[in-house]
Amino acid sequence: MRAGQHAERLAVARRLLAAGRLCQLRMAEAGEVDRSQWCIDNWEAVAAEVGAELGISRGRASSQMNYGVELLERLPHVAEVFAAGAVDFRVIAAVVFRTGLITDTRVLAAVDARLAAQVSYWNTLSRRRVSELVDWLVSEADPAAVRSARSAERDRHIEFGDAHDGMVEFWGALRATDAAIVDRRLEELVTKTDQADTRSKAERRADALVALAAGEQAADAGRVTIHLVAEATTVTGRGDSPGYLPGYGAISAETVRALAARATVRPLARPAELTAEPRYRPSAALTDFIRSRDICCRFPGCDKPADVCDIDHTIPWDLGGPTHPSNLALLCRAHHLIKTFWTGENGWQEKQFSDGTIRWTSPSGRTYTTRPGGALFFPQLAEPTETLNIPVRRSFNGEVRTLMMPSRRRSRAAERAARINWERGLNQARMAADPPPF
Incomplete structure (x- = not known):
């Protein structure tokens, strides 16, 4: 290949x-x-x-x-x-x-x-x-x-199309920061639904948007938080480097300063200032650093954003891995599970270096290297920390680990069969209501 x-x-x-x-x-x-x-x-x-x-x-x-x-x-x-x-x-x-x-x-x-x-x-x-x-x-x-850097601000709009079968498509363009706020609020709303709700996630997002516009109580989910990374000189007005909004890209210095005037501003610690912490969960300072340094999931080829990723110990805490910037990285839930459960002699293995670079080894022995995404924009985030030499004390019990794996409600084959049956049922209902020759 x-x-x-x-x-x-x-x-x-x-x-x-x-x-x-x-x-x-x-x-x-x-x-x-x-x-x-x-x-x-x-x-x-x-x-x-x-x-x-x-x-x-x-x-x-x-x-x-x-x-x-x-x-x-x-x-x-x-x-x-x-x-x-x-x-x-x-x-x-x-x-x-x-x-x-x-x-x-x-x-x-x-x-x-x-x-x-x-x-x-x-x-x-x-x-x-x-x-x-x-x-x-x-x-x-x-x-x-920069493509569309100046005209895009004036082009923000929302438009609605014609109705077809009781549905209307709409489209538009928002500021990247505004889009992030809307997207985050919709995600918060759809995750709070009852398990008996049979709507798909896409359907629930659409209904939640209507609830927001209608001002319903269900839409009151409190403040929405988005994370934007920028140079301190940009925030204070002493520089004009762009800021970075994960998932959306560069944000102009003017927009960074406008947001900073009404947002909570937290300075990031430099790598050399962060040391091992005596607990499993990292402190707020270390958490902010890891999310800003990595930006997204660190598994090869994945770019799930930081806000939907777990902070994972490269060498597990239970195996002596410290809560330290050189031993923590972002993994989306799917790749976190792969790393946790598909590991060992014939599974995925990883080694993290002091600058946050991770070398992955696949089950077939192929190696892949991922670099911290945030450091591509802010190189100082990849400044080396202390090199860790961690002796592995013991290994996990494979059977217990397997029992901890989250399970599906039904198998992939059953899920596929259910989808096929559902779609066939719709077709059959239409045929029964309006039999041939139509």
Whole structure:
């Protein structure tokens, strides 16, 4: 699989860069002939050639040419990493698009160099997280070049569509911080329902939104808390670095200061200030640090946000693992269970280093490395703490551990069968109410 993945990356890079080079060649051959006003200009002519060669539409050919030319002419260092087979195309696609508004060649060159040094580590990240990281670098280098950074604020809106079958779709755009508040409030409401409630979570979220708008008592869930991380200089007005809202990305310095004026501000301790604590549950200071350092689940390829993750001891507390920043990490509930119950000689194993980096070993012996997500935005969060040498005193009893595993209400096969029966029942009811020939 790894060999196939590498070959795929090489092949995609070869194809896109070749399309870009062909475009450059054809444009140079056209010389000074001005066809810019033509319906089929020089670019479209090349797109037709590329499309014919690859058996794809001109639109798709044009897109591939664009990626190739952008990499060759604007992001040559990223292109080298891509050509070496070190980066997935989906990462490249985000990089090309989200750097497209940079016009200063020196700024672009600097961003290109920084991206080239980092993109190979982003293959396991979601498209959203990749976009956040690119936007972060662009925001630092050229805030005006961040996609939709200025117009989006004026474009916030809520719209409702036409009614169909008694339902109406609606859509809109909110400030990232406002969206986080709405999302958190809905989650709080849907988790407080009675077990006898047969509605799906999606249905309960929709009904909870109506309850919020109607001002019903059930919607009064108290204050909603969201966590935003920013430099102290930004909060005090002595700097303009963006803040970071987990799950939504960069937040402008102006917005950070506006929120700080009416929110609780808690300074984060630096790694060197945190030491082992004599209890299982970490203190508030250590909890805040771990959630800000990691940002999301630390299992390879997972980006569940910190607010739905557990703080887990890498070496279990019962095995002598201390409550210490070098022995704590965020894991979503699913991966926490995998790490806890699918462990041992033939299970997942992990080793955490003093900068928060974790090296995972799979049951097949393959290794994967994850780095703290928050440290990608605030490098000081990855400053090394003391190195831990922990002797493992004993091992868990496998049978007892298995008995502790949370169970499903019904098996996956039974769940699937129930869904099939439910959908078939709906179809049969419709047929009975309006039998053929309809």
